[in-house]
Amino acid sequence: MATATEKLELRREVTVWGSYMWGYADVGADIYAALGLVMLWAKGATSLAFALAGLVYIMIGLAYTELAAAYPVAGGGQFFTLRGLGDFWGFVAGAALLLDYTIDIALFATASAGYINFFLPYLFGVNIDSLAVSIGPLHHVNLVWMAEALALVFFLIALNIRGMRESSLLNEVLGAIDILTESTIIVFGFLFAWRPELLAHQWVTQFPTFKEFAYGSSLAIISFVGLESISQAAQETKRPATVVPRTSVGLIFTVFIFATAFSTMSLGVLPWQDIAKTVGDPVATLAHAIPFIGIIAGPFAALLGATILLISANSGVMSASRLTFAMSQFNFISDWFNAVHPRYRTPYRTILVFSGIGILQLVLSFLTPNAMDTLGNMYAFGATTGYILVFIALIKLRFTDPYAPRPYKVPLNIKINYRGRVVEFPILGVIGTLGISTILFEVILTHAIGRIAGPAWIILCFLYYAYYRRSKGYPIFGNIPRDWEAQQIKVLEAAEEYDLLEEYKQALAERERLEAKAHVK
Numbered sequence: 001m002a003t004a005t006e007k008l009e010l011r012r013e014v015t016v017w018g019s020y021m022w023g024y025a026d027v028g029a030d031i032y033a034a035l036g037l038v039m040l041w042a043k044g045a046t047s048l049a050f051a052l053a054g055l056v057y058i059m060i061g062l063a064y065t066e067l068a069a070a071y072p073v074a075g076g077g078q079f080f081t082l083r084g085l086g087d088f089w090g091f092v093a094g095a096a097l098l099l100d101y102t103i104d105i106a107l108f109a110t111a112s113a114g115y116i117n118f119f120l121p122y123l124f125g126v127n128i129d130s131l132a133v134s135i136g137p138l139h140h141v142n143l144v145w146m147a148e149a150l151a152l153v154f155f156l157i158a159l160n161i162r163g164m165r166e167s168s169l170l171n172e173v174l175g176a177i178d179i180l181t182e183s184t185i186i187v188f189g190f191l192f193a194w195r196p197e198l199l200a201h202q203w204v205t206q207f208p209t210f211k212e213f214a215y216g217s218s219l220a221i222i223s224f225v226g227l228e229s230i231s232q233a234a235q236e237t238k239r240p241a242t243v244v245p246r247t248s249v250g251l252i253f254t255v256f257i258f259a260t261a262f263s264t265m266s267l268g269v270l271p272w273q274d275i276a277k278t279v280g281d282p283v284a285t286l287a288h289a290i291p292f293i294g295i296i297a298g299p300f301a302a303l304l305g306a307t308i309l310l311i312s313a314n315s316g317v318m319s320a321s322r323l324t325f326a327m328s329q330f331n332f333i334s335d336w337f338n339a340v341h342p343r344y345r346t347p348y349r350t351i352l353v354f355s356g357i358g359i360l361q362l363v364l365s366f367l368t369p370n371a372m373d374t375l376g377n378m379y380a381f382g383a384t385t386g387y388i389l390v391f392i393a394l395i396k397l398r399f400t401d402p403y404a405p406r407p408y409k410v411p412l413n414i415k416i417n418y419r420g421r422v423v424e425f426p427i428l429g430v431i432g433t434l435g436i437s438t439i440l441f442e443v444i445l446t447h448a449i450g451r452i453a454g455p456a457w458i459i460l461c462f463l464y465y466a467y468y469r470r471s472k473g474y475p476i477f478g479n480i481p482r483d484w485e486a487q488q489i490k491v492l493e494a495a496e497e498y499d500l501l502e503e504y505k506q507a508l509a510e511r512e513r514l515e516a517k518a519h520v521k
Helices: 016-027 030-070 077-085 087-123 143-162 164-192 196-205 210-224 240-269 272-276 282-288 294-329 348-365 371-400 427-446 448-471 484-494 498-520
Strands: 133-135 138-141 413-418 421-426
Touching (some): 016 164, 016 240, 030 077, 030 371, 077 371, 087 371, 143 348, 164 240, 272 282, 371 421, 371 448
């Protein structure tokens, strides 16, 4: 048993497959919620909207791959921003991503319950919409659907407190089934149902206006939100410098292929209106229209959607808890959160508190006319804000921390001289910053709830941050002194990356030798 002075750390037991599935669980489910919403606005240009958002997503994914392999600690984008831009911006990135993770819990638990409700007419002869009630001035409040979603969240909370192994195992089993079935739907769809002339017709005659396309493409990025889950689990991953690049690159292209394939196939199988009007179950609608397998593909796609959305909600619980665990360690929030369960060695307090915030968001969304729309409207704001800061941090860290080993680097670098040292400047970081900034602008311009609730969340979090930092005597906009080099050595030792550790120590020794030589002169 740990003594009072011992500081328990997160256990490293996530394997290559487990790391891959943490990312797939979070990103792979998004197409089930986003396909109908994007098609409602992008119409005949839906595949273009997904492709453009996917290109930005690839650049984001490569940036996260470099940073997570170089700094394998819990916190993901929040830590990278802290490391590169300092305490205040690290907090802003953490608050933005935390909004995304808590909504992830609420949105995908609700969506998972929605797919489960597909079977209600067959089992009980009732439709879920018929169970909605009015409560005073509130209309169409579906308490049954809300209760189902809450039950799923409570189950996931217990699972994550129990331990990473059990939580990761759920992702691995269900994720493998989902990848296989998604691939089957795509293959059968293109072979037996896809008509290129229908795709061309809709592209020519059903192209959206610029405003509609901007709205649709901003929703399309939702299909790729969550890829940072791999970096969130880096501190619990075995040999992260080796594992993270492999799993990240594999995840990036798997999800990109699935998202563009589903959107392209949809426009060649059905008119976009048929899918857009079934926003709650677009993949099942698409699967039902495929010959030979359609009779069972509809129900099976509903089951598929329920499972993958459940593991995405599970990934949200994991990411929110690990992010806030890291934020407490760096004095952004109270150290009360910086506690690991003495038996299961999981951050149980952050799991309970921030999953509780997800529960509150879930309940409040069901008091609005459309719970899914309310949650989905805010989903992209937090991620795009955090991604912008990560890109900027990627660029700055190339200059301020050139000594940390980088097992993987984003492509398209140019060598420049900086203070007597050659630095590889990431051109892709600049392009990615411009791309994700454009999407954030679209979100703020076109999403009424997102542009109000998103900044309001950041402001509320900042008020807490300012109060906490002032009460502890820490600077609000300044930085707490930190020994990053000692911390990096400790991280590499804990990760058992001994080759990288030796490389890092040699780089620091060479720097000290050059500084001493310059001082003598």
